Amino acid sequence: MSACNTCKDTEKTGVLHIKKAVKRFGGKTVVNVEDIRIGTHCIEGLIGPNGAGKSTLINLMTQKLSLTEGEIIYYRGDEAINVSSKNLNTLAKLNLVRSNQIIQDFASLTIVDSMILANTDLRHEKFYKLFNDKEVREAAQEKIDFYLDYFHFDFPEGHALSAGEKKLLDIIRCLILNPKFLLLDEPTAGLPQDQSDKVIDLLQKKTAEEDMCVLIVEHNLDLIWRVCDYIHFMADGQILIQGTPDEIKGNETVNKKYIGEESNA
Ligand SMILES: Nc1ncnc2c1ncn2[C@@H]1O[C@H](COP(=O)(O)OP(=O)(O)OP(=O)(O)O)[C@@H](O)[C@H]1O
Numbered sequence: 057m058s059a060c061n062t063c064k065d066t067e068k069t070g071v072l073h074i075k076k077a078v079k080r081f082g083g084k085t086v087v088n089v090e091d092i093r094i095g096t097h098c099i100e101g102l103i104g105p106n107g108a109g110k111s112t113l114i115n116l117m118t119q120k121l122s123l124t125e126g127e128i129i130y131y132r133g134d135e136a137i138n139v140s141s142k143n144l145n146t147l148a149k150l151n152l153v154r155s156n157q158i159i160q161d162f163a164s165l166t167i168v169d170s171m172i173l174a175n176t177d178l179r180h181e182k183f184y185k186l187f188n189d190k191e192v193r194e195a196a197q198e199k200i201d202f203y204l205d206y207f208h209f210d211f212p213e214g215h216a217l218s219a220g221e222k223k224l225l226d227i228i229r230c231l232i233l234n235p236k237f238l239l240l241d242e243p244t245a246g247l248p249q250d251q252s253d254k255v256i257d258l259l260q261k262k263t264a265e266e267d268m269c270v271l272i273v274e275h276n277l278d279l280i281w282r283v284c285d286y287i288h289f290m291a292d293g294q295i296l297i298q299g300t301p302d303e304i305k306g307n308e309t310v311n312k313k314y315i316g317e318e319s320n321a
Pocket residue numbers: 081086104105106107108109110111112113157
């Protein structure tokens with residue numbers, strides 16, 4: 057059952073159970089999470105200082121990186137999917153989808169073509185054929201029109217040029233994949249305020265109206281307090297505190313290890 061007022065049904069969106077999860081690089085332990093569940097609320101936040109291990113944890117949850125020890129199980133309805141036994145693309149097909157903190161791709165695709173590619177299952181075909189396929193284009197058209205209209209790209213038949221456009225396109229690509237569980241690594245970093253507000257409005261609308269839950273990693277704490285139903289606080293590779301925005305805001309450890317530091321910066 058969901059503890060969140062607005063969630064439709066967590067049975068449909070699923071919960072990630074992270075158990076004794078350790079990630080080491082060389083001899084250095086960067087993630088060491090004992091036992092937590094992510095996804096019991098519509099919109100959750102993962103916060104913590106630089107280098108806390110947030111991106112690494114997202115990478116582990118989506119199998120962009122492999123665990124050194126432990127396990128991560130995605131429970132959804134009657135299914136129990138061992139994340140470590142899948143790859144990134146298989147997980148995306150299971151509607152467990154992630155965005156990236158640093159956007160590296162899209163260099164050779166136009167904005168529209170990136171959306172077409174996200175909307176097709178034919179990823180193993182020689183993909184240049186896709187963009188001239190009338191059926192493939194038409195299948196994506198409604199979504200393309202919606203996102204172009206909503207975010208107002210200057211030149212959709214061109215490439216995403218600015219960091220902000222690339223970021224938006226990465227989020228749109230995730231949403232086109234119809235995620236049930238969406239993990240967003242700093243989705244509004246580098247976006248102008250109006251676009252950032254649009255992203256957040258859209259996420260709130262989708263989580264309220266569709267079977268979708270979201271985990272947001274962000275340093276923008278005003279945003280985190282405003283939109284999250286539940287927050288996980290991470291430092292030194294561990295999840296130290298979990299709670300509602302009010303509980304986290306008022307927590308001494310969070311203030312000492314993170315918020316105080318941020319406000320002094
Ligand atoms: N591929 C890697 N090889 C070695 N060390 C790594 C690698 N990736 C991350 N680290 C280290 O793991 C630690 C956690 O990094 P991570 O990127 O997960 O932090 P973060 O919480 O996302 O920080 P930020 O808020 O700055 O994005 C850091 O000390 C980082 O240097």
